[in-house]
Amino acid sequence: MTESDKQNGLVARSLRSVWHPCTQMQHHETVPLVPVARGKGAWLFDTDGKRYLDGISSWWVNLFGHANPRINTAVKEQLDRLEHAMLAGFTHEPVVALSEHLAERTGQMLGHCFYASDGASAVEIALKMSFHAWRNLGRSEKQEFVCLQGSYHGETIGALAVTDVAIFRDAYGPLLQRAHVIASPDARCAQDGESAADVARRAAKEFEVLLQQHADTIAAIIVEPLVQCATGMAMHDPVYLQEIRALCDRYQVHLIADEIAVGCGRTGTFFACEQAAIWPDFLCLSKGISGGYLPLSLVMTRDDIYRAFYDADVTRGFLHSHSYTGNPLACSAALATLAIFEEDDVLASNRDKATRLTAALAPLADHAQVSNFRQRGMIWAFDAVIDDADAAASFSRRFFTAALEQELLLRPIGCTVYLMPPYILADDEIDLLAERTQRVFQQVIE
Numbered sequence: 001m002t003e004s005d006k007q008n009g010l011v012a013r014s015l016r017s018v019w020h021p022c023t024q025m026q027h028h029e030t031v032p033l034v035p036v037a038r039g040k041g042a043w044l045f046d047t048d049g050k051r052y053l054d055g056i057s058s059w060w061v062n063l064f065g066h067a068n069p070r071i072n073t074a075v076k077e078q079l080d081r082l083e084h085a086m087l088a089g090f091t092h093e094p095v096v097a098l099s100e101h102l103a104e105r106t107g108q109m110l111g112h113c114f115y116a117s118d119g120a121s122a123v124e125i126a127l128k129m130s131f132h133a134w135r136n137l138g139r140s141e142k143q144e145f146v147c148l149q150g151s152y153h154g155e156t157i158g159a160l161a162v163t164d165v166a167i168f169r170d171a172y173g174p175l176l177q178r179a180h181v182i183a184s185p186d187a188r189c190a191q192d193g194e195s196a197a198d199v200a201r202r203a204a205k206e207f208e209v210l211l212q213q214h215a216d217t218i219a220a221i222i223v224e225p226l227v228q229c230a231t232g233m234a235m236h237d238p239v240y241l242q243e244i245r246a247l248c249d250r251y252q253v254h255l256i257a258d259e260i261a262v263g264c265g266r267t268g269t270f271f272a273c274e275q276a277a278i279w280p281d282f283l284c285l286s287k288g289i290s291g292g293y294l295p296l297s298l299v300m301t302r303d304d305i306y307r308a309f310y311d312a313d314v315t316r317g318f319l320h321s322h323s324y325t326g327n328p329l330a331c332s333a334a335l336a337t338l339a340i341f342e343e344d345d346v347l348a349s350n351r352d353k354a355t356r357l358t359a360a361l362a363p364l365a366d367h368a369q370v371s372n373f374r375q376r377g378m379i380w381a382f383d384a385v386i387d388d389a390d391a392a393a394s395f396s397r398r399f400f401t402a403a404l405e406q407e408l409l410l411r412p413i414g415c416t417v418y419l420m421p422p423y424i425l426a427d428d429e430i431d432l433l434a435e436r437t438q439r440v441f442q443q444v445i446e
């Protein structure tokens with residue numbers, strides 16, 4: 001059998017047996033399905049040996065490359081010690097060390113970690129915890145949630161209820177307990193003469209108006225700090241977080257920071273909230289925390305919220321659980337990931353990489369068919385200006401396919417092209433990513 005036969009074989013078997021995520025399966029009649037055989041560093045290799053630079057960190061999870069030797073070693077060592085044990089009634093070193101390490105990074109402000117597996121589960125936990133904390137404090141009328149226009153917090157029913165991306169949410173509308181949706185602080189919403197900070201303050205004002213009317217029944221607001229990723233990398237000024245933190249304090253509403261996509265150094269600081277010098281009441285982490293190796297998510301919270309559950313009465317406890325909560329293999333991958341942050345001074349070296357990539361992308365920023373070129377930390381995005389509706393509708397798929405031809409894995413969101421690469425790109429890989437992204441854009445836009 002030729003390599004090509006094998007490839008077709010795997011793709012054909014996959015299309016028969018695997019229902020792929022976030023995919024209209026019929027599109028695979030024209031859009032390629034890539035059979036991945038292995039990964040090394042920033043590259044994925046298909047079964048024919050063709051390589052693809054993982055420009056979006058495999059859905060924003062991979063921080064230090066595929067098959068990273070240091071993370072591999074940590075996971076292999078843990079595998080020989082303890083693969084898994086339930087976390088109710090039992091505990092283990094990796095989950096304790098990880099919780100301690102993360103609490104330390106918040107200066108003990110968020111000193112209690114509750115674990116799950118995927119990002120959406122962490123969001124569910126934060127929503128439930130907020131509601132339950134208020135109930136335990138005698139405020140059971142606080143049952144509503146607030147989210148932002150364009151917000152994305154995951155696909156489970158609770159997380160979808162605080163998500164405002166129509167293509168994911170609308171089909172399930174009848175199942176969802178609708179949240180209050182308020183203005184996004186997206187800097188692209190600037191009116192004449194407005195700065196990004198002005199937009200942020202204007203958006204925060206809308207939150208205040210809502211609180212003036214409904215604070216008694218609102219439990220929490222959930223936000224993606226600094227970058228609303230899934231709606232198309234909408235970026236906002238950190239002052240927004242300061243404003244809503246102050247409003248949450250004034251009106252007694254919890255602040256949930258969903259740092260599932262933006263945490264772990266992605267925006268330039270370890271936690272995005274650090275750039276506003278605030279701490280939320282709940283902070284959700286997932287994706288990069290395990291280096292992109294294994295499903296792991298967690299919710300960090302404050303001592304006063306933890307205390308609201310601490311009681312002789314079992315029903316005042318947080319009885320939520322998942323079978324793989326705090327999985328030792330995933331925690332060991334996370335500990336190895338955090339060790340790399342410290343040993344390699346990753347945040348500083350990312351600043352250098354970001355400067356180089358931004359400079360290399362400069363021609364795109366000036367391109368006549370590009371608007372809103374933007375960057376924060378290790379996230380770059382720009383919007384393709386396309387007048388024709390059909391061309392706009394198919395832009396993402398055409399770009400993805402053309403990028404594969406140029407050895408790139410890039411997957412625009414609508415007409416927004418974005419780069420979210422792993423943190424281990426060498427200079428020549430940065431240059432290649434920039435140069436080929438421009439080549440693909442030019443090809444697809446013509």
Ligand SMILES: Cc1ncc(COP(=O)(O)O)c(C=O)c1O
Pocket residue numbers: 118119120121123152153154155224229230258259260261262286287
């Ligand atoms: C901000 C944010 N929250 C939650 C999620 C959901 O995470 P998961 O896909 O692991 O359930 C995502 C996924 O992209 C996300 O970007």
